[in-house]
Amino acid sequence: MEKRLIKKDALAGIAKKMADDFLVWAPVKKEDNVLFAPLGRNDEPFFSYLNSKNAPKNVFFPHTETMMKYTRTEKGMTFSAEVNKAEQSVLFGVRPCDAHSFVLLDKLFDQEKYKDGYYIAKRKNTTVISLACATPPYTSCFCTSVDGEPVSSDGADILLTDIGGDYLVEFVTPKGEALAKYFGETKADAQAESKKAEIAAKAKEAVKSKIPAHEVKPILDVNFDNPFWNTIHGKCLACGTCTYLCPTCHCFDISDEVKGSDGVRIRSWDSCMFPLFTKETSGHNPRPSQKERWRQRTMHKFKYYVDMFNAISCVGCGRCVMYCPVNIDIRKIVQDISKL
């Protein structure tokens, strides 16, 4: 597909122009954080960010989402499905690791038998524009260990790569190509492409943090009861930060909220780190302590998801490593497992 060049300083303008026509989610500075948020008229997108604090999964899978509405009547309730309000959107400037997470989430939410209309509607109506990591953002990044690369179009409709003075714009899918008019007229030359290839190779090389993510699957297959699982969770606070910031964590709760005679059924993010997550009405809890919860989280990412979908459910963004308040490091866990 076609490739173009745009001047580096034109990027913010393009995002804002798109925001006139679509809902544009872009990285914006909010207090000390860079977050993906809908770009308002007076917002300035911030593209020199390393990575956003929140994973942009909330664009397709919001923290809280209304699934249906209902009204109390004299004889119980009447209810109606919440129409999927998925307006045409652009997710502008996500890092390739996060774009990779969408491919993984698709496997779960867009299965053959049970389709999750809420997720799918937003996903279908959103064009993903990835912003390649010309230099790896953090020392905690390990995308190359989990089927990713810092310059990758996986999960993207358009890939932007900083090649010096310009961004190389690659239209990856027809959905991306449909937005070509926003990216000027300058066709990319062979020189730009070779420059990109050079940058991609260097960026890949620069990801120094590596984990044996593929090697641990057969080890996890036979080590459910290994005493190793006693060694991870001791300092875990069960705060759930790792799961909330994780681009691939998808667990949710469904609950009802009522105001007067009207109510909504909502789903909201939940976490396998929380004690109540699996606690049954009888009081029985199949995962009674943080040990079992950590085993679940690790197994889910590196074994169960592989069993179910033939893919590791980790994109190597390193958020859980960076933001864990007690420095539990998934990279060390995987490394330790590889030595069992």
Place this chain on the structure above:
Amino acid sequence: MQNPYIPYPVVVDKIITEVDTKDIKTFRLKFVNPEDEQKYAYIPGQFGELSIFGKGECPIGIASSPTQKGYVEFTVQKAGVVTTALHEMEEGTLMGIRGPLGNSWPLDYLAGKNIVVVGGGFAFTTLRSLINYMLHEDNRKRFGNITVIYGARTPGLLLYKDELAEWGKRTDLNLNVTVDKGDASWKGREGFVPAVCKEVAPSKENAVAVICGPPVMIRFTLPVFFELGFSKENIITSLEMRMKCGIGKCGRCNVGSKYVCKDGPVFSLAELDKLTPEY
């Protein structure tokens, strides 16, 4: 395509208090839109999410058999928020059900075999669905001998008493009802389910045991069936886990790589052996 998160509207047509402690009731639900009944075509062993305004949902096994047309029944113990609300409902109330969810008792595998149904206490509900299905005149000849062993703590805690009496009159069903402890009016058998299984000693020949009950009953019943020579492929049970979505997405009811809601709740012991022991 049907949104799997949205319940079908149903009306509570009939409420039957099953036990003398009054905390287990059967709810007969009728679809508000008659065409929904077709969409809710289910197989014994499946479950549904009962949906109550302002309270939420809870997953409950389907207690009626698909051979019973015009309604769906759920037998529910009063335990948590949703089931308590359900127990306070009156006939005529509108509510919702989602499903049918999960796999089912493996009817095709059971066909042509002798079936031993073992149930304990309140876990008898989806077994009752299976029994009524097998006993239906359209289906009875597809199955060999049917032996039922069902126990409750007291006579007052036995579910479906009228139906048990009807089944007792049949000649094509070997029914064994037992209570841990009888009362003055109880003329039936006394004893725990595992002991009764040992006494009835169903033959393993061309037979499958379908077992559902409290963990303590399962624990003592399995060795009896191993001793009788039943293989793990031919002992089938159903698991319970905390659930929300019921369709393998919300991530809480997995046992290893299997979601109990979607890949279960029915598993053979051979299948369970391959799963991680976390349920």
